[in-house]
Structures are given as structure tokens and as C-alpha cells.
Amino acid sequence: MFGLDFSWLLDPTYQQWLLQGVLQTLELAALSSAFAIVIGLLGAFCLTFRLAWLDASIELFVELFRNTPPLLQMLFFYFTLTQIGFTTEDPVTGLQVPLISAFMSATVSLSLFGGALCIEAFRSGFDAVPKATLEAARSLGYTRWGLFRHVQVPIASRICLPPLTNVLTNLFKTTSQASVITVPELMYAAGQIYNDTFRTLEVMLLILVIYVVLVSLVVWLIGWVQRALAYPGYGA
Amino acid sequence: MKNHRMRILAASMLLLAAPVITHADTLSDIKARGVLTVGVKNDYPPYGYMDNNGNTVGFEISLARYIANELLGSPDKIKLVPVNASNRMQFLNSGQIDIIMATLGVTPDRAKQIDFTDEYVSAAGPSILARKEVKFTQWEQLKGQKICGIQGSYFNKTVTEKYGLQLVNFTALPEAYRALQDNRCVAMVFDDMSLQNKLKEPGWSDYKIAVKPYEYLPMAGGLRKGDDAFRAAVDKAIVKAEGEDKLIGWEKEFDMPPSPYIAKRAEAARAAAK
Numbered sequence: 076m077f078g079l080d081f082s083w084l085l086d087p088t089y090q091q092w093l094l095q096g097v098l099q100t101l102e103l104a105a106l107s108s109a110f111a112i113v114i115g116l117l118g119a120f121c122l123t124f125r126l127a128w129l130d131a132s133i134e135l136f137v138e139l140f141r142n143t144p145p146l147l148q149m150l151f152f153y154f155t156l157t158q159i160g161f162t163t164e165d166p167v168t169g170l171q172v173p174l175i176s177a178f179m180s181a182t183v184s185l186s187l188f189g190g191a192l193c194i195e196a197f198r199s200g201f202d203a204v205p206k207a208t209l210e211a212a213r214s215l216g217y218t219r220w221g222l223f224r225h226v227q228v229p230i231a232s233r234i235c236l237p238p239l240t241n242v243l244t245n246l247f248k249t250t251s252q253a254s255v256i257t258v259p260e261l262m263y264a265a266g267q268i269y270n271d272t273f274r275t276l277e278v279m280l281l282i283l284v285i286y287v288v289l290v291s292l293v294v295w296l297i298g299w300v301q302r303a304l305a306y307p308g309y310g311a
Numbered sequence: 312m313k314n315h316r317m318r319i320l321a322a323s324m325l326l327l328a329a330p331v332i333t334h335a336d337t338l339s340d341i342k343a344r345g346v347l348t349v350g351v352k353n354d355y356p357p358y359g360y361m362d363n364n365g366n367t368v369g370f371e372i373s374l375a376r377y378i379a380n381e382l383l384g385s386p387d388k389i390k391l392v393p394v395n396a397s398n399r400m401q402f403l404n405s406g407q408i409d410i411i412m413a414t415l416g417v418t419p420d421r422a423k424q425i426d427f428t429d430e431y432v433s434a435a436g437p438s439i440l441a442r443k444e445v446k447f448t449q450w451e452q453l454k455g456q457k458i459c460g461i462q463g464s465y466f467n468k469t470v471t472e473k474y475g476l477q478l479v480n481f482t483a484l485p486e487a488y489r490a491l492q493d494n495r496c497v498a499m500v501f502d503d504m505s506l507q508n509k510l511k512e513p514g515w516s517d518y519k520i521a522v523k524p525y526e527y528l529p530m531a532g533g534l535r536k537g538d539d540a541f542r543a544a545v546d547k548a549i550v551k552a553e554g555e556d557k558l559i560g561w562e563k564e565f566d567m568p569p570s571p572y573i574a575k576r577a578e579a580a581r582a583a584a585k
Contacts, residue, residue: 171494
């Protein structure tokens, strides 16, 4: 069909590059999603205290990491930190080597970027918890932490699952930018292979399909959580 | 719904990537246009680079101008399009340039996609740039080592499979050199000529060519497949330039070590002309 040639898929070197690419993409996406959710929950929790200085610092964090390109953040963590002295001595060679690897640079920058988006998603969830419910809980004698754990989180998490789906699928796709700082994820593997075989169209089609499948899995997974947690009146 | 959207997406990808159908008579096209469009390097001394006045010059630029003069009567009837290793074949096959003259090594894989002109240079393949202190001198000693490189280099697969290098590939040279200086890699693998030139720059006195090239590769111009009249005309111009010792002159002009290969080609061209 259309003269497509997928014979390069039989080459063990390319297979290995692709496999490594998929694994690195999954690893990067899983780690940065987990950190992003933790950052999001922490940030949104802090916002519930309504402390001016805390609100301002979280606001600053969100503005900084949500409003700058993730690619720029990645390059910053990869190159700039080393330039300003984030280095350590290699015990074998005695040379100053960068403190964080390419994979770590990508994980850190994606976690912070995703975290900023998660804070917003969770904040919208917390804001949507009815005031009357909170007052009712307070009058029953819930402590501040108890209120958060037993009332706010259960209700808010159900409300913010749909926006969270957007954030996490976006984060998953943004992992492809780690190829620029040489993290051998899926996009990097694709670049290696089409530069070698010149079968740009075929390689692009294949990784398009792989991304669609992987991101669909993420969507399905969150959808499953959403259905499992569902109760009438809140969220889906 | 989702299915439908996927199908549209796939169809538009196909359209974007489908090779532009060009009829294979570039020679009469460029004569009608009065300009030869050449894909060149502008960051790769001595073959093609920017001089202090911002002009693109170099060994291959001089040859391209010579060819333009032969085909169109003036060395200035030329348009230089900067290309890089990973996009130049797409530029050619989509019709944006007529010919690649950008340090294009002749390989069997590339010959499946494009045609080559006569070979005009025999270039050293990749060598290894590293700090002066390093002990390794052989490719075999680099197994499993983290080595900075460039995506799209023709030798990437070979050095991975044959010598087991663990390549860390960047899309552009400045990032790769930066990463080497930051000690993110123990060494860098790239074209020998380019690395040799890097060593001449300030700030690189602590580095050396640690491992010598394992192969030499002829370089040629790249043309669209089956463009035979154009190829014959370009080849004629190249052989003429060789016979007139032009390539030896450009070698000197651009500070390249004298290559026995170019001298031999000049001799052969003169012998053929007799």
C-alpha cells in the first residue's frame, strides 16, 4: 500500500532502539506523572490555607513552569545548571561531571511542568467542593487535616479527574521533547532510525501508532479509576 | 468518531510526506530558470562555511560555483541553500534543491534513495575527540562508553553495532561540543576533518584526536534518481575542474592537507582529456 516499506523493522539494532525508546518513554511518563500529581496535591493543599505568602509563592511557581516552554526548561536543567556549578567529581577520572543526567533533567523539568498544571487542575477541584459540605464537616468536629483527607480530597479528586486526564496525556506527549537532550525515548529512537534508513514516513507512522496506543492506555486507565470512584452527584 | 479522526490524521501525514513528483529533467529546468540551487553546509570548514564577511565559502562552494559557471555561464547563477546531514536528502527529493554538495559520503544505503555524481574527495570517516588524558587509542576500547555524537551521521549504526559505542546523539554540533566539555561523555565521535578543525579553535587545547578513523569514504554530489542528463553535465564539469587542477587549488586555498586522492583524480582527468 502506497509503496510503504517496513523491512527495517526486521533489523535487530532498530528493534532494540525502538524497544528502549518505548521503555524510556513509559518510565519518563510514569515518573514525571507521579511527581506531578504529588506536586499538584501539595500545591493545592497549601492553597487551602489561604495564606498570602504561600499563595503568592505557589502562584509564582505555576506561572513560571506553566507559562514557559517545557523544551526550554529541559535545556535549562540539562545545560545551564552544569554551567553555574551543579557538578560533582567523578571518582574514577577526577573530572567535574554534571550532577544530574539527561534522564534526570527531563524527569525534573517534566515533573515541575506537569506539577504546575496539576496544581491548577486540583485547585479547580477543591474550589468546587460545596461550602455547605465543608461547614457541615467542621461542625462535626473534623480537624484541618481530617477535613482535607476525608472530605476535600475525596470530593475534589472526583471533580478534577477530567481536567487531570488532559494534563497527564499532555505530559505523556511532552516526554517526546526529551529527545533533544538525548534521552533515548521513543522520538529519539525514531530520529535515529529514519536518519539511518530514510524511511521517514514509515517510521513516523509507526511511532504515531505507538503514541496513540500508549496515550489511549493512559486515558483508559484514568477512565477506569474515574468509574471505580464514581458516586452520584460528583464528576462522571 | 475517534476512528474517523485517526483516518484523516493518517491521510494528511501521507500527503505531507509523499515525495513531490518532479519530472527528471533538472538540466533544462535550471537552464530555463537561469539559476542552480545547491544544498550546502555553512558550518563545516573547509567544505562549506561562513567567512568573516558572512559569505558562504569553502571547497565544495567553489566547486558548486564552477559547476554553475559550466552549466549557466556564470559562477553567480547559483542559490546556496544551507542543509544539514539529517535533512539534505529530503530537501533534494522534495525538489527544494537541485543538487546536494554538502559533505555527502557515498554509501550503498543512500544510493537506494538518490544518485551520486562523480566522487571528488575521499574523506576520512569518523574519529574520536577526547581529553588529552584519556588512554584509549583503538575503537575496540570504546565498548560501552558514553560517546557524544550527532543524529543522522552515516556511521552511527556501524559504531553501535561493530564497536559497541553507547551513543548520546544531539541534533546539532554546538550542543554536542558543549556536552563533551561538560564531561557528559568521555569522548565525541564525528567526521575527522570537522574534529581536526575544532582542535584549532581556542579553548580546545586540552583535547586530542584519541582514535583515528577506521575508514575513508568518497564524497560526491547527490542528485535525484534517474536525472541522467543533469548528472552527465555535472560530471563533465567536475572532471573538467579536476583536469584544470582547480580542486588542488581549492585544497590549498581552504587549508586542507594535500590529498593523494585528489591528485590522482586530477591526473586521471588529464589523461582522459588527451
